[in-house]
Amino acid sequence: MKITFFGSSHGVPEPNRKCSSIMLECGGKNYIIDMGCDITPELVTRGLTPNDISAVFITHKHGDHVDGLLPFVDLCSWYYTKADPYIMIPDMDILEALKSWFSLVEHLRDNIRFALIEEGLIYDDGNIRVHAMHTGHLKDSKSYAFMVEGEGKKAIFTGDIEHRVGAATDYARYVTEDGTDLVVAEGAHIDPLTYIEPLKRHLPKRFILNHYNGEWEEKAQRLINEMKNELKIVLATDGLEVRF
Ligand SMILES: [Zn+2]
Numbered sequence: 750m751k752i753t754f755f756g757s758s759h760g761v762p763e764p765n766r767k768c769s770s771i772m773l774e775c776g777g778k779n780y781i782i783d784m785g786c787d788i789t790p791e792l793v794t795r796g797l798t799p800n801d802i803s804a805v806f807i808t809h810k811h812g813d814h815v816d817g818l819l820p821f822v823d824l825c826s827w828y829y830t831k832a833d834p835y836i837m838i839p840d841m842d843i844l845e846a847l848k849s850w851f852s853l854v855e856h857l858r859d860n861i862r863f864a865l866i867e868e869g870l871i872y873d874d875g876n877i878r879v880h881a882m883h884t885g886h887l888k889d890s891k892s893y894a895f896m897v898e899g900e901g902k903k904a905i906f907t908g909d910i911e912h913r914v915g916a917a918t919d920y921a922r923y924v925t926e927d928g929t930d931l932v933v934a935e936g937a938h939i940d941p942l943t944y945i946e947p948l949k950r951h952l953p954k955r956f957i958l959n960h961y962n963g964e965w966e967e968k969a970q971r972l973i974n975e976m977k978n979e980l981k982i983v984l985a986t987d988g989l990e991v992r993f
Pocket of ligand 1: 811814937
Protein backbone atom coordinates (compact mmCIF):
# COMPACT_ATOMS: atom_id res chain seq x y z
CA MET A 750 0.00 0.00 0.00
CA LYS A 751 1.02 3.56 -0.49
CA ILE A 752 -0.40 6.83 0.77
CA THR A 753 0.10 10.33 -0.58
CA PHE A 754 -0.82 13.41 1.40
CA PHE A 755 -2.67 15.92 -0.77
CA GLY A 756 -3.49 18.03 2.29
CA SER A 757 -1.95 17.66 5.75
CA SER A 758 -3.14 20.78 7.54
CA HIS A 759 -5.77 21.14 10.25
CA GLY A 760 -8.89 23.35 10.05
CA VAL A 761 -6.93 26.24 8.55
CA PRO A 762 -4.31 25.99 5.79
CA GLU A 763 -0.70 26.43 6.89
CA PRO A 764 2.12 27.53 4.54
CA ASN A 765 2.38 24.78 1.88
CA ARG A 766 -0.18 22.66 3.71
CA LYS A 767 -3.76 22.41 2.47
CA CYS A 768 -6.66 20.97 4.48
CA SER A 769 -7.00 17.21 4.92
CA SER A 770 -6.91 14.75 2.08
CA ILE A 771 -5.00 11.50 1.59
CA MET A 772 -4.85 9.20 -1.43
CA LEU A 773 -4.40 5.49 -0.69
CA GLU A 774 -3.15 3.18 -3.44
CA CYS A 775 -3.64 -0.56 -3.08
CA GLY A 776 -3.74 -3.36 -5.65
CA GLY A 777 -3.70 -0.91 -8.58
CA LYS A 778 -6.72 1.04 -7.28
CA ASN A 779 -6.88 4.49 -5.72
CA TYR A 780 -9.00 5.66 -2.81
CA ILE A 781 -9.39 9.02 -1.08
CA ILE A 782 -9.68 9.56 2.66
CA ASP A 783 -11.18 12.99 3.36
CA MET A 784 -11.46 15.77 0.84
CA GLY A 785 -10.77 19.04 2.65
CA CYS A 786 -9.14 20.46 -0.48
CA ASP A 787 -9.72 20.32 -4.23
CA ILE A 788 -8.05 17.05 -5.25
CA THR A 789 -8.37 17.08 -9.05
CA PRO A 790 -5.31 19.36 -9.45
CA GLU A 791 -3.37 16.89 -7.29
CA LEU A 792 -4.59 13.94 -9.39
CA VAL A 793 -3.77 15.48 -12.78
CA THR A 794 -0.34 16.55 -11.53
CA ARG A 795 0.30 12.84 -10.93
CA GLY A 796 -1.13 11.68 -14.27
CA LEU A 797 -4.48 10.63 -12.78
CA THR A 798 -8.04 11.91 -13.03
CA PRO A 799 -11.28 11.37 -11.05
CA ASN A 800 -11.83 8.37 -13.37
CA ASP A 801 -9.05 6.64 -11.43
CA ILE A 802 -10.72 6.98 -8.01
CA SER A 803 -12.57 3.88 -6.82
CA ALA A 804 -13.97 5.23 -3.56
CA VAL A 805 -13.96 8.23 -1.25
CA PHE A 806 -14.34 8.03 2.53
CA ILE A 807 -15.22 11.16 4.53
CA THR A 808 -14.51 11.05 8.27
CA HIS A 809 -16.93 13.87 9.23
CA LYS A 810 -18.70 16.89 7.84
CA HIS A 811 -16.39 19.73 8.93
CA GLY A 812 -15.22 21.84 6.01
CA ASP A 813 -11.54 20.93 6.36
CA HIS A 814 -12.52 17.31 5.59
CA VAL A 815 -15.31 17.73 3.07
CA ASP A 816 -15.15 21.04 1.18
CA GLY A 817 -13.28 19.47 -1.75
CA LEU A 818 -16.29 17.28 -2.55
CA LEU A 819 -18.03 20.16 -4.33
CA PRO A 820 -15.39 20.75 -7.06
CA PHE A 821 -14.79 16.98 -7.32
CA VAL A 822 -18.47 16.10 -7.82
CA ASP A 823 -18.84 19.11 -10.13
CA LEU A 824 -16.13 17.80 -12.48
CA CYS A 825 -17.50 14.25 -12.24
CA SER A 826 -20.92 15.63 -13.24
CA TRP A 827 -20.04 17.41 -16.47
CA TYR A 828 -16.51 16.52 -17.56
CA TYR A 829 -15.33 13.23 -16.08
CA THR A 830 -18.68 11.58 -16.78
CA LYS A 831 -17.15 8.10 -16.76
CA ALA A 832 -15.84 8.57 -13.22
CA ASP A 833 -17.61 6.15 -10.89
CA PRO A 834 -16.34 6.81 -7.37
CA TYR A 835 -18.28 5.25 -4.51
CA ILE A 836 -18.57 8.21 -2.15
CA MET A 837 -19.12 7.28 1.50
CA ILE A 838 -20.31 10.12 3.72
CA PRO A 839 -21.06 10.21 7.46
CA ASP A 840 -24.25 12.25 7.10
CA MET A 841 -26.68 12.30 4.17
CA ASP A 842 -27.15 16.05 4.79
CA ILE A 843 -23.86 16.44 2.90
CA LEU A 844 -25.58 15.10 -0.23
CA GLU A 845 -28.55 17.42 0.34
CA ALA A 846 -26.14 20.38 0.61
CA LEU A 847 -24.48 19.35 -2.67
CA LYS A 848 -27.87 19.03 -4.34
CA SER A 849 -28.87 22.55 -3.29
CA TRP A 850 -25.64 23.97 -4.67
CA PHE A 851 -26.02 22.09 -7.95
CA SER A 852 -29.62 23.29 -8.29
CA LEU A 853 -28.10 26.79 -8.58
CA VAL A 854 -25.21 26.21 -10.92
CA GLU A 855 -25.21 22.82 -12.62
CA HIS A 856 -26.92 19.51 -12.57
CA LEU A 857 -25.56 16.87 -10.26
CA ARG A 858 -25.05 13.73 -12.35
CA ASP A 859 -27.66 11.44 -10.86
CA ASN A 860 -25.73 8.19 -11.11
CA ILE A 861 -22.87 9.27 -8.84
CA ARG A 862 -23.02 6.78 -5.99
CA PHE A 863 -23.27 8.05 -2.40
CA ALA A 864 -23.63 5.85 0.67
CA LEU A 865 -23.97 6.45 4.39
CA ILE A 866 -21.19 5.43 6.76
CA GLU A 867 -22.19 3.61 9.90
CA GLU A 868 -19.99 1.87 12.44
CA GLY A 869 -18.59 -1.48 11.32
CA LEU A 870 -17.45 -2.86 7.99
CA ILE A 871 -18.47 -0.24 5.43
CA TYR A 872 -16.62 -1.25 2.27
CA ASP A 873 -15.18 -4.38 0.73
CA ASP A 874 -14.38 -4.43 -3.00
CA GLY A 875 -12.24 -7.57 -2.78
CA ASN A 876 -9.17 -5.33 -2.78
CA ILE A 877 -9.51 -3.37 0.45
CA ARG A 878 -11.79 -3.64 3.46
CA VAL A 879 -12.68 -0.49 5.41
CA HIS A 880 -14.07 -0.50 8.94
CA ALA A 881 -15.52 2.68 10.48
CA MET A 882 -15.21 3.41 14.20
CA HIS A 883 -16.97 6.26 15.99
CA THR A 884 -14.86 9.04 17.41
CA GLY A 885 -15.97 11.52 20.04
CA HIS A 886 -15.21 14.50 17.78
CA LEU A 887 -18.84 15.28 16.94
CA LYS A 888 -21.55 15.04 19.57
CA ASP A 889 -24.01 13.56 17.05
CA SER A 890 -21.67 10.53 16.66
CA LYS A 891 -21.26 11.17 12.94
CA SER A 892 -17.47 11.34 13.10
CA TYR A 893 -15.33 8.31 12.30
CA ALA A 894 -11.89 6.79 12.25
CA PHE A 895 -11.15 4.21 9.53
CA MET A 896 -9.23 0.98 9.62
CA VAL A 897 -8.18 -0.15 6.16
CA GLU A 898 -6.95 -3.66 5.32
CA GLY A 899 -5.41 -4.64 1.99
CA GLU A 900 -2.41 -6.50 0.57
CA GLY A 901 -2.03 -8.14 4.00
CA LYS A 902 -1.48 -4.74 5.65
CA LYS A 903 -3.50 -2.80 8.17
CA ALA A 904 -3.65 1.00 8.47
CA ILE A 905 -5.60 3.23 10.84
CA PHE A 906 -6.66 6.79 10.05
CA THR A 907 -7.93 8.49 13.19
CA GLY A 908 -9.95 11.26 11.53
CA ASP A 909 -10.61 13.98 14.06
CA ILE A 910 -10.81 12.71 17.61
CA GLU A 911 -12.34 13.99 20.79
CA HIS A 912 -11.13 17.38 21.88
CA ARG A 913 -8.39 17.25 24.52
CA VAL A 914 -8.95 13.68 25.65
CA GLY A 915 -8.80 12.00 22.23
CA ALA A 916 -5.35 10.51 22.48
CA ALA A 917 -6.22 8.74 25.70
CA THR A 918 -9.71 7.61 24.69
CA ASP A 919 -10.48 7.50 20.95
CA TYR A 920 -7.02 6.62 19.77
CA ALA A 921 -6.46 3.96 22.40
CA ARG A 922 -9.82 2.42 21.52
CA TYR A 923 -8.96 1.86 17.85
CA VAL A 924 -5.48 0.55 18.29
CA THR A 925 -6.12 -2.78 19.89
CA GLU A 926 -3.08 -4.71 18.71
CA ASP A 927 0.61 -4.13 18.38
CA GLY A 928 2.12 -4.23 14.94
CA THR A 929 -0.47 -2.24 12.99
CA ASP A 930 1.45 -1.33 9.86
CA LEU A 931 0.56 2.35 9.84
CA VAL A 932 -1.30 4.85 12.02
CA VAL A 933 -2.10 8.30 10.62
CA ALA A 934 -3.17 10.32 13.65
CA GLU A 935 -4.46 13.85 13.95
CA GLY A 936 -2.72 16.54 15.96
CA ALA A 937 -5.16 19.44 15.98
CA HIS A 938 -7.39 18.71 18.95
CA ILE A 939 -4.89 17.41 21.44
CA ASP A 940 -1.37 18.09 22.54
CA PRO A 941 0.72 15.74 20.32
CA LEU A 942 2.72 14.63 23.38
CA THR A 943 -0.36 12.87 24.76
CA TYR A 944 0.13 10.21 22.05
CA ILE A 945 3.26 8.95 23.76
CA GLU A 946 1.61 6.89 26.48
CA PRO A 947 -0.93 5.04 24.27
CA LEU A 948 1.72 4.66 21.55
CA LYS A 949 4.03 2.91 23.98
CA ARG A 950 1.22 0.52 24.90
CA HIS A 951 0.42 -0.41 21.28
CA LEU A 952 3.33 0.22 19.01
CA PRO A 953 2.50 0.40 15.30
CA LYS A 954 5.26 -0.10 12.74
CA ARG A 955 4.81 3.46 11.49
CA PHE A 956 3.15 6.55 12.88
CA ILE A 957 2.47 9.75 10.96
CA LEU A 958 1.24 12.83 12.79
CA ASN A 959 -1.14 14.59 10.41
CA HIS A 960 -3.50 17.56 10.68
CA TYR A 961 -1.25 19.14 13.31
CA ASN A 962 -1.75 22.67 14.42
CA GLY A 963 1.10 25.11 13.69
CA GLU A 964 0.99 26.18 17.34
CA TRP A 965 1.90 22.64 18.33
CA GLU A 966 4.67 22.13 15.81
CA GLU A 967 7.36 22.23 18.46
CA LYS A 968 5.51 19.64 20.57
CA ALA A 969 4.97 17.57 17.44
CA GLN A 970 8.75 17.59 16.92
CA ARG A 971 9.25 16.52 20.52
CA LEU A 972 6.88 13.58 19.94
CA ILE A 973 8.97 12.55 16.94
CA ASN A 974 12.23 12.81 18.90
CA GLU A 975 10.81 10.94 21.88
CA MET A 976 9.55 8.00 19.79
CA LYS A 977 11.97 7.79 16.86
CA ASN A 978 14.00 4.94 18.30
CA GLU A 979 10.90 2.80 18.78
CA LEU A 980 9.21 3.09 15.36
CA LYS A 981 9.22 4.95 12.06
CA ILE A 982 7.61 8.29 12.85
CA VAL A 983 7.29 11.49 10.83
CA LEU A 984 5.20 14.63 10.50
CA ALA A 985 2.90 14.72 7.48
CA THR A 986 3.56 17.34 4.82
CA ASP A 987 1.74 17.93 1.55
CA GLY A 988 3.14 15.69 -1.16
CA LEU A 989 4.61 13.19 1.31
CA GLU A 990 4.41 9.64 -0.11
CA VAL A 991 4.78 6.62 2.15
CA ARG A 992 4.89 2.97 1.08
CA PHE A 993 4.22 0.40 3.72
ZN1 LIG B 1 -10.34 18.65 11.15
